[in-house]
Amino acid sequence: MIAAGLRETVLRANRDLAASGLVMGTFGNVSQVDRAAGVFAIKPSGVPYDRLTPEHMVLVSLETGGVLEGPWRPSSDTPTHLELYRAFESCGGIVHTHSEYATTFAHARACVRCMGTTHADYFPGDIPCTRSMTREEVERDYERNTGLVIVETFRQLGIDPSHMQAVLVAHHGPFVWGRDAAAAIEHAQVLEFLARVEWRVRALDPDAAPPDSYLVDKHYSRKHGPTAYYGQK
Amino acid sequence: MIAAGLRETVLRANRDLAASGLVMGTFGNVSQVDRAAGVFAIKPSGVPYDRLTPEHMVLVSLETGGVLEGPWRPSSDTPTHLELYRAFESCGGIVHTHSEYATTFAHARACVRCMGTTHADYFPGDIPCTRSMTREEVERDYERNTGLVIVETFRQLGIDPSHMQAVLVAHHGPFVWGRDAAAAIEHAQVLEFLARVEWRVRALDPDAAPPDSYLVDKHYSRKHGPTAYYGQK
């Protein structure tokens, strides 16, 4: 069996996701890529979280998109993961959830605005929402087109996916990534927290002004990049 | 004692319901039908969940609506279950809860709109709400008429109850069904999740547009019917 370590890591990440409260039933999936080996591992489709073993994790080729070994059908969202790994080079792990508040914004096709420093500590601006997909995109290669519409969103808005590591797919839900699967899960939890706060801010005052850009920049750069001074040296 | 297996199943389902967080106190009830035997089993009325034994489960005749054996009075909602089993042939189990968000929509006589793919994965459109009942319907055979007004709602809207397996009764709460009691409980949990999200979508943007019908169809058919490709083969 190839890539045993990757399977173990992805199994653990899927169990962590199940314990995180971000998913319901068998919804949601996590993957992690091994770029040197040219493969990523992902959860099988529709198997309850408590029955998963490392052998259930499905290995997918980055080049062909095909399953490399084993009898299991990968998560139906696999082609979305594939397109994100191909387009976003810094992306090492991806998580898809239907977490309640992020999904709320996706249903309303609204972005999660950056309204404070907790948001800026993790994401350097508004978390975008894709456009709706066309009939053609939905009826043929739907899951692959979901990945492509995410990539299109980042290109059109000129957003760098190595910093903005989350997106809402219109009428669907969030896809979130990071340097590995564990980081992706952490970002998905922070996104849900931020979506809860932002949903309440909009109800409290729909006209509330966003923070000044220098405050957002300060907080993001305090934790990320060459001038970071958060945490231990 | 007849139908011991059915009693056990329905007891377990009622305990699962109590543990699901969808009911408060002795509210709520689950039943399951054995169509070959012409009976369904249902919870007794007003007995705390933690005292229930298989013997408490009440067997009711599909033909006469009468209690077949035992000293216990069935749930006061039994005539509603009876009418649903009679009218909806694919229905194998029924659950009634007063879960918070679904009840909120019932109190406001609003449907839970299909606003995204999580909804479409389970229900192929808006979850309907019945009309209010007349004084005559309430004062005489109230619980039976509750079932009849549900059946009327599906007939008038032209909705197929083998696909749309949930309804809100105006100023009351949800009735949810499935191929058996366990499926009915799963659907009731999904309904509550969807009602939470939809309640927040309406607060976030009352004018949010629904998804295109081809996206709803794609997700429902991805998990149901002849072209399903979700889960393992």
Add this chain to the structure above:
Amino acid sequence: MIAAGLRETVLRANRDLAASGLVMGTFGNVSQVDRAAGVFAIKPSGVPYDRLTPEHMVLVSLETGGVLEGPWRPSSDTPTHLELYRAFESCGGIVHTHSEYATTFAHARACVRCMGTTHADYFPGDIPCTRSMTREEVERDYERNTGLVIVETFRQLGIDPSHMQAVLVAHHGPFVWGRDAAAAIEHAQVLEFLARVEWRVRALDPDAAPPDSYLVDKHYSRKHGPTAYYGQK
């Protein structure tokens, strides 16, 4: 020590209240009356729930309002309980909480409307809110006047406190009662559930119409009074 049984019962009720999630810190209190003995027992003031023993429960005379024995100062809300026991003869136990949603309605001086059958199963109409108290009522005998303004509310609205067993005190919070302390706690939990649902109904549709009175009457009489048919015979 007199009334040992009453002290034990009231201690248990206060512990149940602490476990109910309806109170924060040392907020909240429960009492129960022994009308034959002319006393009620109530929690001492400001003692953490986890340190309470039966000896801490304070016995208060229904006739004089004075403490009958022991070194502990009773809950500061004791004169409110006293006035309710004096005016509402069917009242056997009283609970005061600052539960979140009921307190929300009290802060906004809004009643919890009866918008559905779950409400009508317990309370036969809107749960009223008192008027604001005058400077004189607040500055002198504040807690006793709190009880008197509750009694005034029921008299002016012509509501029967043996059926409507809850009230919101304006800018304060709920007082709830029942045939004993355990019933009062159950009603306080139901009130909080109903306040949660009603708060969401108002957000979903501020103009939602209430149910027809015959539906409310049907549900209340189904569980209470001479024609009740809910539960076992």
Add this chain to the structure above:
Amino acid sequence: MIAAGLRETVLRANRDLAASGLVMGTFGNVSQVDRAAGVFAIKPSGVPYDRLTPEHMVLVSLETGGVLEGPWRPSSDTPTHLELYRAFESCGGIVHTHSEYATTFAHARACVRCMGTTHADYFPGDIPCTRSMTREEVERDYERNTGLVIVETFRQLGIDPSHMQAVLVAHHGPFVWGRDAAAAIEHAQVLEFLARVEWRVRALDPDAAPPDSYLVDKHYSRKHGPTAYYGQK
């Protein structure tokens, strides 16, 4: 090692904070001052709560603001704590959280109004929000200026920080204090409770009138100051 007791106390307080549900991940920090020794102890920056030992707690000089011993970098918010200890003499412990509802008000730059007696039991009026900080204040000595803008807020509004022991920093979150770290945590929990209720009051009725000032004064003085009569003698 100096101030071992203070380190232990502050470690325990940070663990209590982690268990309180008020913080997410490594967000949030608690400190406590020893005014006789001229030092305060605070959490190190970015170390997970479950790995903290007393040795991790960083001792900071009240006079110089410098770290007194040890290899750990203190919480990045340390200069904010320092300015609050310097300006607010009655302040013995400080907590900073990103608790959800208090942060919501901070994002919308709205105060948490005093709308009822639960609020008045702890805080004698509206909990203020600071102004937004200037570019200069953010880009140079940001954390120190955060403390100074809090102090400015209290001076300009004429609020006494020995009674009003909480503030919201605009687009950031709450800072809360008390006679020691444990009291600060209690106040942070009460603030979050009050922010939840007040957020819901505003949604229920944006025009709801506040309570009369004599009711607020009555409740605050019932628990605080020379005429207090809440709790045991």
